[in-house]
Amino acid sequence: MRLELRDVRYVYAPGTPFEVEALRGVSLVVEPGEVLGIVGGTGSGKSTLVQHMNLLLTPTGGEVLVDGVDATTLKKSELRRRVGLVFQFPESALFAPTVEEDVAFAPRQLGLDEEEVQERVLESLRALEAGELAARSPFALSGGEKRRAAIAGVLAMKPEVLVLDEPTAGLDPATREDLLALILGLRNAGISVVLVSHDLDEVAEVADRVCALQEGRVRAIGTPAEVFYREPAQAPATVRVASLLRESKPEIGAPVRFAETLDALRALQGA
Amino acid sequence: MTSRSLGQFYPVASPVHDLDPRAKILATAVFVVGLFLIDSTVGLLFVAAALVALVTMSRIPAGTFLLLLRPVLFIVALTVLFQVLFSREGVTLAEWGFFEIRSGGLSLGFFLALRILLLVSSAGLLTATTAPVALADGIEDLLSPLKRVRFPAHEVAMMMTIALRFIPTLGKEAEKIKGAQAARGADFSEGGPLRRARSLVPLLVPLTVGAFRRADELAEAMESRGYRGGEGRTRYRELRFRKRDALALAVTALVLLVGILL
Amino acid sequence: MEHPGEGTRNGGSFVVSCESVSFSYPGSGRPALSDVSFELRPGEYVGVVGPNGGGKSTLVRLLNGLLKPDSGRVLVSGRDPATEPFEVRKHLGILFQDPENGLVAPFVEDDVAFGLENLGVPRKEMRDRVAGAIRAVGLEGFERREPDTLSGGEKQRVALAGLLAVEPDILVLDEPTSMLDAAGRREVLAYLETLRAEKTVLHVTHHLEELVRSDRILVLNGGELVADKTPERFLSDADLLRENRLVLPVVQRLALEIGLSPARLRTPETLAEAILAKTESGTRAG
Numbered sequence: 127m128r129l130e131l132r133d134v135r136y137v138y139a140p141g142t143p144f145e146v147e148a149l150r151g152v153s154l155v156v157e158p159g160e161v162l163g164i165v166g167g168t169g170s171g172k173s174t175l176v177q178h179m180n181l182l183l184t185p186t187g188g189e190v191l192v193d194g195v196d197a198t199t200l201k202k203s204e205l206r207r208r209v210g211l212v213f214q215f216p217e218s219a220l221f222a223p224t225v226e227e228d229v230a231f232a233p234r235q236l237g238l239d240e241e242e243v244q245e246r247v248l249e250s251l252r253a254l255e256a257g258e259l260a261a262r263s264p265f266a267l268s269g270g271e272k273r274r275a276a277i278a279g280v281l282a283m284k285p286e287v288l289v290l291d292e293p294t295a296g297l298d299p300a301t302r303e304d305l306l307a308l309i310l311g312l313r314n315a316g317i318s319v320v321l322v323s324h325d326l327d328e329v330a331e332v333a334d335r336v337c338a339l340q341e342g343r344v345r346a347i348g349t350p351a352e353v354f355y356r357e358p359a360q361a362p363a364t365v366r367v368a369s370l371l372r373e374s375k376p377e378i379g380a381p382v383r384f385a386e387t388l389d390a391l392r393a394l395q396g397a
Numbered sequence: 398m399t400s401r402s403l404g405q406f407y408p409v410a411s412p413v414h415d416l417d418p419r420a421k422i423l424a425t426a427v428f429v430v431g432l433f434l435i436d437s438t439v440g441l442l443f444v445a446a447a448l449v450a451l452v453t454m455s456r457i458p459a460g461t462f463l464l465l466l467r468p469v470l471f472i473v474a475l476t477v478l479f480q481v482l483f484s485r486e487g488v489t490l491a492e493w494g495f496f497e498i499r500s501g502g503l504s505l506g507f508f509l510a511l512r513i514l515l516l517v518s519s520a521g522l523l524t525a526t527t528a529p530v531a532l533a534d535g536i537e538d539l540l541s542p543l544k545r546v547r548f549p550a551h552e553v554a555m556m557m558t559i560a561l562r563f564i565p566t567l568g569k570e571a572e573k574i575k576g577a578q579a580a581r582g583a584d585f586s587e588g589g590p591l592r593r594a595r596s597l598v599p600l601l602v603p604l605t606v607g608a609f610r611r612a613d614e615l616a617e618a619m620e621s622r623g624y625r626g627g628e629g630r631t632r633y634r635e636l637r638f639r640k641r642d643a644l645a646l647a648v649t650a651l652v653l654l655v656g657i658l659l
Numbered sequence: 660m661e662h663p664g665e666g667t668r669n670g671g672s673f674v675v676s677c678e679s680v681s682f683s684y685p686g687s688g689r690p691a692l693s694d695v696s697f698e699l700r701p702g703e704y705v706g707v708v709g710p711n712g713g714g715k716s717t718l719v720r721l722l723n724g725l726l727k728p729d730s731g732r733v734l735v736s737g738r739d740p741a742t743e744p745f746e747v748r749k750h751l752g753i754l755f756q757d758p759e760n761g762l763v764a765p766f767v768e769d770d771v772a773f774g775l776e777n778l779g780v781p782r783k784e785m786r787d788r789v790a791g792a793i794r795a796v797g798l799e800g801f802e803r804r805e806p807d808t809l810s811g812g813e814k815q816r817v818a819l820a821g822l823l824a825v826e827p828d829i830l831v832l833d834e835p836t837s838m839l840d841a842a843g844r845r846e847v848l849a850y851l852e853t854l855r856a857e858k859t860v861l862h863v864t865h866h867l868e869e870l871v872r873s874d875r876i877l878v879l880n881g882g883e884l885v886a887d888k889t890p891e892r893f894l895s896d897a898d899l900l901r902e903n904r905l906v907l908p909v910v911q912r913l914a915l916e917i918g919l920s921p922a923r924l925r926t927p928e929t930l931a932e933a934i935l936a937k938t939e940s941g942t943r944a945g
Binding site for chain 1: 573581
């Protein structure tokens, strides 16, 4: 599925003294099967933007297109199934007595028969390496386990696009790396992933393309190298190191991922 | 962005904001009691005019103040409708089948609507012009004579302060959980009352769990910062009852007295 | 063990000491801490790391008497928090993980005053100390703001101001940046940095880059103190890092992988310089 936002604008509390323009005309495309990283600081509009992808918020202006069709013409439940949205700190919405029951919530809302529901629960828990958590209470899990259970709860709708708002926030670095590996696994299984993150290092590791937001506008969009090397001062650590070396050692190229950068540095030292 | 709700503090500088919270609490109490003693529409209109003057003095924009009243408009409309449709007093003004509109219903509806609006406005003016902490301090102080009969005045005020502090936080959290469950296909508006009540479970359970977690962490933080109840505690905010506070109280009483007599 | 900046410390006397401290949560079979001993000297900056469930939070709560040890003893400025928690809390302040849940009052200045109110400080003195603490965290002009309208970093700075107002000698930082985004982390760390010379600090974190300038790093795993090392030795010990689920930040990991010292090279700039210096000398030698 190809998800497109065309000149999307959004104003909070219009017509009141507390009016805020959060999005000022954002256009972007989530291509099938890619990981699109969305980066930007506080107040850039990231969290507002993602809520437009399944129309939890209705744009004040512009449109959202699903395979070229205006998303407002689709049934809301259908749209929310196809575009799975995982909020920041999603574990705060866990509610059922067991993980299994919680993950079953979304497929049951879809009206699937019980056999299909169980199948999807197992499948999505397995995809997040959380199969052994099925019978446990979601409230008795560690931070990383809760996070995986909550993502499984959205994955169980079999979305075509999975939108993750700061999925690693508050996790320790080792748990974060594990989760990023799982997210890459989902992409490899054919799901498009939108990864919203303030952590440039993690976006550098997993994104196929990057969109940088600033004050409700798209500042840059393209491959990680295109976006990050344009403004190396606001780039992942790998890009910052490489771009500092580039002035005197242009042969280093434009590495972004850790492994690429390490290879480039080794080549430089070997030469 | 949280929407401003009924009774939220509106931080501007004004003579009304500047009054001692105890004076404002007492004046509001006098006002509310007085309202129920006024039995004429003219009396209510007179009091309403005085309240409009006070709101103007408070420098809260009229639009914002009217926004405060929005949540009760439904109740007001219902009251008027009820009176208009079911009152059997006065002369008939119009008639459709079973329904007739009589002058008595119309005027009683107006009277009651005005009373509700005044009631809510006065409470709204109190909370809009008094910082929540000052409000809690004022209440603690007014209740403190009851400490002698072991009434936990400090604890009540602390509970209020904390409630005021966490209302916006929990409101945001509720919004977020609602969004998260909607993303999983929950619909909070569909079906009969039973189904709707059941659909609230995925909202209320996490909200409650979250509130308990917050309460735990808050208790730890408070203890770690040396909190041990009201004993031996000093207060950062100073309450000073000045001449103008006494004057404000007297004027309030006078206005209501005139209203009652009219 | 090296202690840079020895001049500021009068070694010998300890401000915090744990002597064979053990603790189990009721109903849990496994001890949360077993036989943990260490000391903090005045003015030291000591990091605490280790996997979740390793005992870090438990340790923090034993230090100010929120929890009491089953055996062993904690001493803070010569007092036992298990028996004199209120005395200890005047000397030792804790900055918790989630500032959202630690702010008590609906306004910034009232919250900063909370600890002073508890101590019964007279109002006039309170005003000065609150203003001073707000200045120390760079939040002048925020006095009448509601916590709910602040960013995560600003909330954590309010919480810090609330601790500083009480003027404790010891600060315990319990993962104070883990709920913040990159900008919020930088902002809070910048203000914590200014306290380095004045206070004794125990800093619990998962982010090793926050500890590169510390005097020592303690590792808690499975309730036991498994290491107590300088950052130089600790950051180069790949096995120790792996066993305790610790991940070096990108710059340090790159440095380690190409054979440079991770503790000295904290920023992309210093790493790039070191690489240039190395390749240059390499070319000359060749």
